[in-house]
Amino acid sequence: MATMIEIKDLHKSYQMGKNSLHVLKGIDFSAEEGELVAIMGSSGSGKSTLLNILGLLDVADSGEYLLDGKLIKNLNETKAAKYRNKFLGFIFQSFNLINYKSALENVTLPLYYQGVNRKERQRKAMKYLEMVGLKEWSHHLPNELSGGQKQRVAIARAMVGEPKVILADELTGALDSTTSYEVMDVIQKINDQGNTILVVTHENDIAHMCKRIIYLKDGVIEEDKKIKQVRASEYVQ
Numbered sequence: 001m002a003t004m005i006e007i008k009d010l011h012k013s014y015q016m017g018k019n020s021l022h023v024l025k026g027i028d029f030s031a032e033e034g035e036l037v038a039i040m041g042s043s044g045s046g047k048s049t050l051l052n053i054l055g056l057l058d059v060a061d062s063g064e065y066l067l068d069g070k071l072i073k074n075l076n077e078t079k080a081a082k083y084r085n086k087f088l089g090f091i092f093q094s095f096n097l098i099n100y101k102s103a104l105e106n107v108t109l110p111l112y113y114q115g116v117n118r119k120e121r122q123r124k125a126m127k128y129l130e131m132v133g134l135k136e137w138s139h140h141l142p143n144e145l146s147g148g149q150k151q152r153v154a155i156a157r158a159m160v161g162e163p164k165v166i167l168a169d170e171l172t173g174a175l176d177s178t179t180s181y182e183v184m185d186v187i188q189k190i191n192d193q194g195n196t197i198l199v200v201t202h203e204n205d206i207a208h209m210c211k212r213i214i215y216l217k218d219g220v221i222e223e224d225k226k227i228k229q230v231r232a233s234e235y236v237q
Helices: 047-054 077-087 103-113 118-131 147-160 177-192
Strands: 003-016 019-032 036-040 062-067 088-092 165-169 196-200 212-217 220-226
Touching: 003 047, 003 196, 019 047, 019 196, 019 220, 036 047, 036 177, 047 062, 047 165, 047 196, 077 088, 077 103, 088 147, 103 118, 103 147, 118 147, 147 165, 147 177, 177 196
Parallel strands: 036 196, 036 212, 088 165, 165 196
Antiparallel strands: 003 019, 003 062, 212 220
8 A cells, every 4th residue: 555644753833922832743644545544632732733734734844744655845835736736635624615606616626726627627526526415406505505515515626636635624523413424424435435534523433433543632643543443324314
């Protein structure tokens, strides 16, 4: 199996007025192709900072980051955006959908930025909307969709560029438990196809639907363990 993500001795601090806040204190971590990893830890443990660095939305102060074997270093914004488009898909707690665009148009956006032609964009977007069970809802606007449907649109949008790694930040944070399990069922099916997925969550039941849990505490990895995965489908009616 190929190693999709490898970080070595990662450090990150932020200036807070006169003080410096050391958020990540030398993190070593790798994820193989096809892993489904939960990242847990209390507020302020460094989960989101780590995810932002992995997602090329932030830069570490020191340490090494390899993404699909490529050293991520000194990227300007154009190059970082190109890497994000090619390798990464993002899912956020707040969905981040564009309100005046239909589900289909929201899903096609990453392809638009990749320069894919309109017909091909539409075809691929429909394929992924169908995969998340929303083919019939393709022309609806976000405000006509439930929370769970919005998150599934966001998953289709994350998948449409066929990224190697999907980063999900509290993807079930705004959903009730039934809807959360439906969303995790979709995530598990995507992972079954071989995608590497990292899920930041504070919810224990969601973490146990992954295959491995990493616990962060005060900027270091306190525990990293493989677990027996709970299948979300057992809870979905």
